Amino acid sequence: MKVYNFSAGPSMLYDEVKAEAQKDFFDYAGSGMSVTEMSHRSKPYEAINAEANALFRELMHIDDTYEVLFVQGGASQQFEAIPLNLLKAQGSKADYLVTGNFASKAASEAKKYADVYVAASSKDKNYTYIPKTYTFRDDADYAHFTYNNTIFGTRFNAVPQANIPLVTDISSNILSEEIDVNKFTLLYAGAQKNIGPSGLTVVIVKKDAIGKHLPICPTMLSYQIQADNQSLYNTPPCFAVYMAMLTLRHVKKLGGVKAVEAHNIAKAGLLYDFIDNSALYTNKVAKEDRSRMNVPFVTGNEELDDKFVKEAAKAGLVSIKGHRLAGGMRASIYNAMPVEGIKTLIEFMKKFEIENK
Numbered sequence: 001m002k003v004y005n006f007s008a009g010p011s012m013l014y015d016e017v018k019a020e021a022q023k024d025f026f027d028y029a030g031s032g033m034s035v036t037e038m039s040h041r042s043k044p045y046e047a048i049n050a051e052a053n054a055l056f057r058e059l060m061h062i063d064d065t066y067e068v069l070f071v072q073g074g075a076s077q078q079f080e081a082i083p084l085n086l087l088k089a090q091g092s093k094a095d096y097l098v099t100g101n102f103a104s105k106a107a108s109e110a111k112k113y114a115d116v117y118v119a120a121s122s123k124d125k126n127y128t129y130i131p132k133t134y135t136f137r138d139d140a141d142y143a144h145f146t147y148n149n150t151i152f153g154t155r156f157n158a159v160p161q162a163n164i165p166l167v168t169d170i171s172s173n174i175l176s177e178e179i180d181v182n183k184f185t186l187l188y189a190g191a192q193k194n195i196g197p198s199g200l201t202v203v204i205v206k207k208d209a210i211g212k213h214l215p216i217c218p219t220m221l222s223y224q225i226q227a228d229n230q231s232l233y234n235t236p237p238c239f240a241v242y243m244a245m246l247t248l249r250h251v252k253k254l255g256g257v258k259a260v261e262a263h264n265i266a267k268a269g270l271l272y273d274f275i276d277n278s279a280l281y282t283n284k285v286a287k288e289d290r291s292r293m294n295v296p297f298v299t300g301n302e303e304l305d306d307k308f309v310k311e312a313a314k315a316g317l318v319s320i321k322g323h324r325l326a327g328g329m330r331a332s333i334y335n336a337m338p339v340e341g342i343k344t345l346i347e348f349m350k351k352f353e354i355e356n357k
């Protein structure tokens with residue numbers, strides 16, 4: 001059955017990428033084997049590792065002053081890797097903007113190693129907006145924020161002003177919009193939203209910020225160790241890196257991140273316009289802070305929301321239930337969601353509205 005998958009992650013991949021992976025599965029590049037069976041020290045895998053790295057650099061305009069690292073443990077493991085690598089000493093200062101569940105988890109993890117200051121939080125309104133006024137401490141080692149808040153459907157429209165190194169979680173908006181990497185000391189993302197299967201985490205980090213990790217930093221979490229070994233210190237998530245490479249090739253073919261961003265703005269615009277003009281559905285997020293990747297909406301009646309989710313699934317619109325912390329529905333419309341998926345969803349929403357007046 002053909003479905004449109006609105007899951008927040010893992011989420012849809014491009015059909016072209018899946019077809020390519022299927023074609024290669026028994027015999028990758030004449031090796032006679034699948035990438036899943038291949039030594040990570042083999043020539044074909046080294047080429048995959050290098051090409052994926054080069055494509056990230058090309059598509060995101062990342063220069064030689066940065067390392068691009070492929071690690072495991074998900075974005076969640078970076079919540080602890082970041083303080084362990086960037087703090088000048090255990091107990092020194094780190095500032096956080098708490099704009100959602102993942103941002104809150106990142107701050108909590110850092111508290112184990114750092115003097116954490118929450119410079120701003122939007123918890124007072126269940127994370128439905130992005131705080132606009134805050135100041136970071138001048139003597140903090142870094143400031144951390146979550147660029148796109150996957151669960152609550154908000155996004156920073158502007159990069160926060162900071163006189164200290166800036167760190168951002170781009171798990172749910174990487175490759176979906178142009179990001180000026182040069183504004184950051186570190187950016188990181190789990191792959192399973194816009195890049196490929198889970199298992200891979202991408203860390204883009206300024207070279208001059210690494211090599212000063214805390215003595216207690218585990219070897220596997222040290223950016224220096226990963227950089228010195230071209231992300232091959234131990235067995236990497238080979239198949240996830242390979243799938244990422246295929247996605248990156250495809251994004252390049254589509255015209256790069258800028259072209260994909262224009263498409264995403266149009267897709268999100270269709271859905272928000274429909275919601276704003278409907279009598280049944282509402283999106284509770286402050287308009288100027290709306291995410292282009294995750295669109296939460298409610299009917300205002302929990303039973304009706306449940307009915308919506310069930311009937312949508314029957315119509316091939318799957319995984320549209322909202323996160324338990326936000327309720328209602330959430331349409332995650334990452335890069336690989338085609339505009340036809342959005343239009344099909346809107347048609348379904350119209351029909352459901354008429355039937356449930």
Ligand SMILES: *Cc1c(COP(=O)(O)O)cnc(C)c1O
Nearest residue numbers: 074075076102150169171172190
């Ligand atoms: C999904 C997500 C995470 C958690 O990622 P894992 O790879 O599951 O650890 C963290 N931050 C953001 C913004 C996310 O969307």
